Amino acid sequence: MSKLIMTADDSASIRQMVNFTLKQAGYEVIEAVDGQDAIEKLDSHLVSMLITDLNMPRMDGTELIRQVRAKPRYRFIPIIMLTTESQDRKKQEGKAAGATGWIVKPFKPDQLLGVIKKVLK
Amino acid sequence: MTDIGIMENSQYLTFKLDQEVYALDIIQVREVLDFTEVTKVPRMPEFMRGVINLRGGVVPVVDLRLKFGMSITEKTVDTCIIIMEISLEGESTLLGALADSVQEVLTLEPDQIEPPPRIGTRLKTEFIKGMGKKNDEFVIILDIDKVFSSEELTLLQDAEEEPVLKRAES
Amino acid sequence: MSESNRFMDAYRQEAEELLSEIEQAILDIEDDPEDREAVNRLFRCMHTIKGSGSMFGFDAIAEFTHHVETVLDKVRAGLVPVSKRLIDLVLASRDQIMMMLNETEGHQKPDTGTRQKIIESLNAMLFESENDKTLSAEKDIGRPPSFDTTQGKDMTYRIRFRPNREIFSRGMDPALLLDELREMGDCSIMAHTDGIPSIEKLDPESCYLYWDIILVTAKGINAVRDIFIFVEDDCDIRIDIVEAAEQNVEEPVPRLGEILVERGDVIPETVTKALSEQKKIGELLVDSGSVSRGKVESALIEQQRLEKQRLSARVGTVRVPSDRLDKLVNLVGELVITQARLSQVSADMNHAELVNPVEEIERLTTELRDSVLNIRMMPIGTTFSKFRRLVRDLSAELGKDIALITEGAETELDKTVIERLDDPLVHMIRNCIDHGIEPPAERKKKNKPETGTIRLAAAHKGANVVITIEDDGIGLDPDAIRLKAIEKGLIPKEAELTEKEILSRIFAPGFSTSEKITNLSGRGVGMDVVKKTIESLRGTVDVSSVKGKGTCITLKLPLTLAIINGLLVTIGDSYYVLPLATVEECTELTKEDVEKAHGANIMNVRGEIVPYVRLRDHFEMKENKPDLEHIVIADVYDKRIGFVVDHVVGGHQTVIKSLGPAFKGVKDVSGATILGDGTVALILDVNALV
Structure with a gap:
């Protein structure tokens, strides 16, 4: 069975692009529009990996990461955050919250898959 | 004489085959050996007499008399093997030719050489580079690369092909 | 292309929504400058427009929005106060972004002057609020792209x-x-x-x-x-x-x-x-x-x-032109011959003082010969690594999942042999990928692991190197091959053949020339060429297969082309050498044996019928036929075939000499060698003789 990856982003176009890229590569994808949405959906699905934006309404990426890591079933899953080059501080916060790695926007589908390969068995 | 390409004074090694005098451009001649035992290579045209050991190398020996339609070269005290360097399909290789006797090294000027006659010789015209004249005696200058073009060498080799085990298997 | 268009449309739509949200947020802030939530919302929207814009090729928008976002980030942090000027600027920016969005759809040309003015004003605002240190520090955290001198070489x-x-x-x-x-x-x-x-x-x-x-x-x-x-x-x-x-x-x-x-x-x-x-x-x-x-x-x-x-x-550093090496090998060959002669002379003379130095020379010669031949040896691994790529590319192309396992990459072989092996190996591995290994779905159905395996192994075995190419694919189907061989006239209809004999027909010339055989396991594409090449290297090819389980092709090659172990025989006055590797036994052929066969060239060897070739007849040698002839039984195409000679002299270290281009057309002889006394002996090609 292929692995389920969650993409949390308030930008529909980014979600669409991530979703498309992952499905092409044979992964299952579940979308969340913000941190809150992600937390709710994480409880009803077993997700193998989380790809999250940092700036999101309701609950931002850093808080999402912190809450996901607090859940026993998600303590060791890889979490990748999407950042922009000007967000070094946010990146550090995300890492402190427990993010595994990051991808700097803009990125190409290949780069996304490359990072997934790095962290997801 | 430009049409036959002999422009300068050249030296030739002359030798006899059945009373006729032939000549080879000295540039192509490596050495002259006394006749030694030739190991026959089976199922080759008869003029391919076999191979000899030339200081550790294996060199094929041909019988020019047979090639030119004369009788087989008989071994006498004068019989020699002329080792020459020929070009075969662009590959330079050594080849020995049997001669009844080796005569001399002859210098010919271009005006002493005439184009090959159309008729009156035993061999194909294309084997002849020209006719040299020396003391009223004609010398046939060979185009040895042509004589041993791969076409000439392989002409007869494909003659026998059928498997010999036929009888045994039936 | 259509995918990226779809993403662009999605982005435009999204950006328009975000822009109206931005408008809303700005107006909220105007109402209540302390509305932190509205400031955050504003920042986030700008951020998304920027981030997603860069993803889908709206670089100008991303670049422009970056300036707005930078200022808004400071506003969020309380470093830039909310002011009328700020609100005006953000609103102007919003309109500018909207214009740029439409620009890509072919609407009016954007006024870049306005855009530049906005950027200048935004920057001015930053300067006023603080010195620019943090800004520039955060600007680029990426590694500076520098020339990497370590790249490109191991x-x-x-x-x-x-x-x-x-x-x-x-x-x-x-x-x-x-x-x-x-x-x-x-x-x-x-x-x-x-x-x-x-x-x-x-x-x-x-x-x-x-x-x-x-x-x-x-x-x-x-x-x-x-x-x-x-x-x-x-x-x-x-x-x-x-x-x-x-x-x-x-x-x-x-x-x-x-x-x-x-x-x-x-x-x-x-x-x-x-x-x-x-x-x-x-x-x-x-x-x-x-x-x-x-x-x-x-x-x-x-x-x-x-x-x-x-x-x-x-x-890699010892680079010698191969002709120099060839010369050295030739000289050593000479030495081997001369040494054999010396030993012979010494034995005849039976001189006590000669024995020791002659033995010493024999030892040195052997050692020298081995070392010189070793120079030409190369590990076969260089060739193996090439196949990894071949397997990878070809299996991807065919939608198959194939792993290549190589063993014995360090096995050494004569350089010439390795070079000539290249094509046959490519050919056979291609066959494995193409016809041998099934697609993953089919493998799954057969309870095989979805990943097929090709094993390419090399190993030393005596004076030979054995190379095996093994796959766990579909295997060869003897029945199909038999039918095909009959159809092609390669075997008589009623011939009773063992499975091994049938399988060996895939090497027969003309067995298959088409790229694909549908009703057959599919091998056979030019396998005759493979066999020919291997045989020209004095090697042998063997195939074994279990239907449905896989196929294994075994190549047996001599370590070197320069010297072989031969069996010296005579016919008439001439000496010949048969490669010892193919010889199985020698026995006598008596007049009674010949009479019993009633004219057929067959002989009963311990109850087994062995067909033979009379080399004397074959070579048209009439004279000096001895009363007692000898028969050398050799393995030719997995069959025992006898070769009748006059006498068997014995084993002979044979330094192979080429007959040269003049004898290119000769079939029965693969080369010549020079014996101790200087005479030339021909090396017979047993495969060509039958």
Whole structure:
């Protein structure tokens, strides 16, 4: 069975692009529009990996990461955050919250898959 | 004489085959050996007499008399093997030719050489580079690369092909 | 293309929604400058427009929005106050972005002057609020793109990777990073276990292991560093260039102690002291507790690596034109011949004082011969590595999942043999991929692992090298081959053949010339060419197969083309050599044997009927036929075939000489050799004789 990856982003176009890229590569994808949405959906699905934006309404990426890591079933899953080059501080916060790695926007589908390969068995 | 390409004074090694005098451009001649035992290579045209050991190398020996339609070269005290360097399909290789006797090294000027006659010789015209004249005696200058073009060498080799085990298997 | 268009449309739509939200947020802020939530919302929207814009090719928008976002970030942090000027600027920016969005749809040309003015005003606002230090510091955290001098040539890297204990709780699996390293090149990994505490103190969620890795790759140090990009901040990672593969070939490989010191695992004094005790340095260091056994073993691996690489580098540096080598081989061949003659003469003379030096010369000659022939030897691995690519590309193309396993890459073969083997191997591996291994779905149905395996192995076996190409695919179908062979007229309809004999028909010329055979297992594409090439190298080809389970092709090749073990025989006055590798036995052919066969060329050898070829007749030699002839029974195409000769002289170290281009057309003779007395003996090609 292929692995389920969650993409949390308030930008529909980014979600669409991530979703498309992952499905092409044979992964299952579940979308969340913000941190809150992600937390709710994480409880009803077993997700193998989380790809999250940092700036999101309701609950931002850093808080999402912190809450996901607090859940026993998600303590060791890889979490990748999407950042922009000007967000070094946010990146550090995300890492402190427990993010595994990051991808700097803009990125190409290949780069996304490359990072997934790095962290997801 | 430009049409036959002999422009300068050249030296030739002359030798006899059945009373006729032939000549080879000295540039192509490596050495002259006394006749030694030739190991026959089976199922080759008869003029391919076999191979000899030339200081550790294996060199094929041909019988020019047979090639030119004369009788087989008989071994006498004068019989020699002329080792020459020929070009075969662009590959330079050594080849020995049997001669009844080796005569001399002859210098010919271009005006002493005439184009090959159309008729009156035993061999194909294309084997002849020209006719040299020396003391009223004609010398046939060979185009040895042509004589041993791969076409000439392989002409007869494909003659026998059928498997010999036929009888045994039936 | 359509996909990216779809994303662009989605982005435009999204951006328009965000822009109206931005408008809303600005107006909220105008109403209540203290509305933090509205400021955050405003920032986030701008951020999304920027981030997504750069993703889908709206670079101008992304660049412009970046300036707005930077100011808004300061507003969020309270560094830039909310003012009428700010609100006007953001609104103007919003309109500008809207215009730029439409621009891509072919609407009005944007007024770049306005855009520039807005950017200047935004920047001015930043300058007023504070000095620009943090801004520029945050601007670019990417690595400056610098020219990587380590790229493109093989370098040896020593990497110590000591992960943070907490690495698992960050969702990182160090094993995946090690896998990535392995994919980069030749890689040795040594795990250190000395950090693991006793079981009662062990926290199963912590990472106690750390690794030493020796990696040889041409991808450059930046690519190596990039592997660790997610963990470099909180893990202990040291990457050193040990040595560029091509340098310092002449210098000795560093000693174990030197490596340990260089790594900082031990101080030089400890090494010196240990050395003075004259025991194995590694043992000593471990015993003295200066360093763990793991560290020593790891350092040993590095040393071995370097040694191996030096060795291969040395192979690369000795470049001799092959004609010089050929000349040397020829001379040694001469020497072997002359030495044989000397031994013969010495034996005849029976002179006591001669015996010792002659034996000594024999020993030296043999040694010299072996060393000279060795110069021409190369590991076959260079060829193997090429096939990995072939398998990868071709299986991807055909939608198959195939792993190539190679064994014995270090097996050495004559350079000429290796070069000539290239094409046949490519051919056979292609066959395995093309026709042998089934698509994953089909394999699954057959309860086979979805990944098919091709095993390419080389090994020494006596004076031969045996190369096997084995797959776990569909196998060969003897019935189908039989039908096909009958159809092609290769075997008589009623012929009773063993399975092995049937399978060997795939090597018959004309068995198959088409690229694909549908109702058959499919092999046979030019296998006759493969066989021909192998035989021209004095080798043999063999096939075995279990239907449905796989196929195995075995190539047996002589170590060298220059010298073979031969069997010297005579016919009439001439000497001939038969390759000893094919000879099975020799026996007499008496007049009674001939009479019993009633004219057929067959002989009863211990109840087995063996057909034979009368070489005397075949070579049209009439004279001196002896009363008692001899028959040499050889293995030809898996059949026992006899060759009738006059006498069998015995074994002979045969230095092979080419007959040259003049004898290109000759079929029965594969070369010549010169005997001790200077006469020339011809080497017979038994396969061509039948």
